[in-house]
Amino acid sequence: MSKKSSATAEARSEPGTGNPDLSGAPVNASLSVEQKVGLYRLMVRIRRFEERSLRAYQAKKIGGFLHLYIGQEAVAVGCCSLMGKDDHVITAYRDHGHAIAVGMEMNPLMAELYGKATGCSKGKGGSMHFFDPSRNYWGGHGVVGGQVPLGVGLAYGLKYKGLKGACMTFMGDGAVNQGSVHESYNLAALWNLPVIFVIENNGYSMGTSQARSSAGELARRAEAYGMAWGVCDGHDLFEVRAFMAPFLEEARSKCKPAVVEIRTYRYRGHSVADPDNTYRAKAEIEEYRKTKDPIQVLQNTLLAEKVLDEATIEKIDTAARAEADVSADFSEASPFPTVADLQKDVYWEVDNPSERKSQGRLFFN
Numbered sequence: 080m081s082k083k084s085s086a087t088a089e090a091r092s093e094p095g096t097g098n099p100d101l102s103g104a105p106v107n108a109s110l111s112v113e114q115k116v117g118l119y120r121l122m123v124r125i126r127r128f129e130e131r132s133l134r135a136y137q138a139k140k141i142g143g144f145l146h147l148y149i150g151q152e153a154v155a156v157g158c159c160s161l162m163g164k165d166d167h168v169i170t171a172y173r174d175h176g177h178a179i180a181v182g183m184e185m186n187p188l189m190a191e192l193y194g195k196a197t198g199c200s201k202g203k204g205g206s207m208h209f210f211d212p213s214r215n216y217w218g219g220h221g222v223v224g225g226q227v228p229l230g231v232g233l234a235y236g237l238k239y240k241g242l243k244g245a246c247m248t249f250m251g252d253g254a255v256n257q258g259s260v261h262e263s264y265n266l267a268a269l270w271n272l273p274v275i276f277v278i279e280n281n282g283y284s285m286g287t288s289q290a291r292s293s294a295g296e297l298a299r300r301a302e303a304y305g306m307a308w309g310v311c312d313g314h315d316l317f318e319v320r321a322f323m324a325p326f327l328e329e330a331r332s333k334c335k336p337a338v339v340e341i342r343t344y345r346y347r348g349h350s351v352a353d354p355d356n357t358y359r360a361k362a363e364i365e366e367y368r369k370t371k372d373p374i375q376v377l378q379n380t381l382l383a384e385k386v387l388d389e390a391t392i393e394k395i396d397t398a399a400r401a402e403a404d405v406s407a408d409f410s411e412a413s414p415f416p417t418v419a420d421l422q423k424d425v426y427w428e429v430d431n432p433s434e435r436k437s438q439g440r441l442f443f444n
């Protein structure tokens with residue numbers, strides 16, 4: 080039988096009505112002052128990293144695509160802050176926020192954007208391919224919906240091997256109509272896999288609004304597969320945490336998969352090479368910035384709680400800007416990958432011939 084989260088009704092609020100205060104939920108009430116400040120710092124660090132990378136792109140230090148996460152910070156930080164050491168994350172190409180949220184440092188991330196050998200994917204992946212297996216962060220994927228079956232595979236692997244943990248599989252609202260997403264839902268439900276499909280609904284897939292591309296309520300499609308589902312606003316970090324915690328617990332302890340929609344907003348163009356905002360009104364962006372900016376929302380809450388003061392806010396911001404600048408300098412000074420390294424890291428089997436159990440072949444030789 081399908082099950083809608085009981086958190087859904089409380090957690091949901093329509094744009095413009097303000098978020099309910101969920102800071103008192105157990106998962107938030109248990110946070111120490113240091114942990115709350117730490118979560119705020121993470122969101123500020125993501126914002127400053129993104130702004131610095133935009134400047135580097137404009138200075139032609141970065142090529143290709145650059146999809147910024149500005150405006151969506153509470154989603155990645157809220158969800159990833161709930162991770163235990165056995166949990167996993169996989170996402171699409173808008174992957175910088177999740178990388179910082181799981182604890183990756185700015186240097187290897189910025190260097191990856193610069194295409195340098197010191198990057199987290201050795202300069203061969205770029206913006207869409209941030210990875211850190213040591214933090215259970217499985218990327219960073221450019222094909223819309225392509226990471227979703229992989230997330231199911233990660234969850235299958237956990238269950239098959241009798242390991243603990245769950246996999247949060249993020250996707251955009253533009254991915255929900257991909258056939259592979261529905262195949263993934265089916266297998267996750269059929270085999271009771273510990274996976275949460277997290278739809279980060281920022282309202283648009285490139286220049287197409289969700290209303291013009293997708294029928295019905297996105298997460299409700301889970302009902303057809305007998306999966307739990309829920310919807311929440313993604314502007315308030317505490318709300319995201321309170322909403323996600325029960326789903327994660329069900330996945331971990333009972334192998335119950337779920338589909339959740341977290342409503343958020345991106346302030347920048349789809350990518351920075353594609354900043355044209357002709358498909359939405361400037362006033363819409365301004366309204367979100369003014370009333371729902373996730374950093375401002377959390378700052379207001381923490382100021383009211385006296386967890387933060389103006390001096391600490393200033394200090395965190397200055398440090399995040401400096402850290403981002405340092406990462407740009409680090410990237411500038413780093414070497415490019417060599418031609419000799421071009422064919423390394425394509426197939427694990429090719430790089431590890433004595434350990435391989437299947438055949439990998441480089442097709443471009």
Ligand SMILES: Cc1ncc(C[n+]2csc(CCOP(=O)(O)OP(=O)(O)O)c2C)c(N)n1
Nearest residue numbers: 173221222223251252253254281283284285
């Ligand atoms: C299979 C596939 N089709 C089309 C594209 C081109 N494309 C890149 S991003 C994108 C929009 C996806 O939007 P959404 O899933 O909402 O993610 P967001 O950019 O909002 O984070 C499209 C259509 C692609 N990368 N892969």
Ligand SMILES: [Mg+2]
Nearest residue numbers: 251252283284
């Ligand atoms: Mg989208």
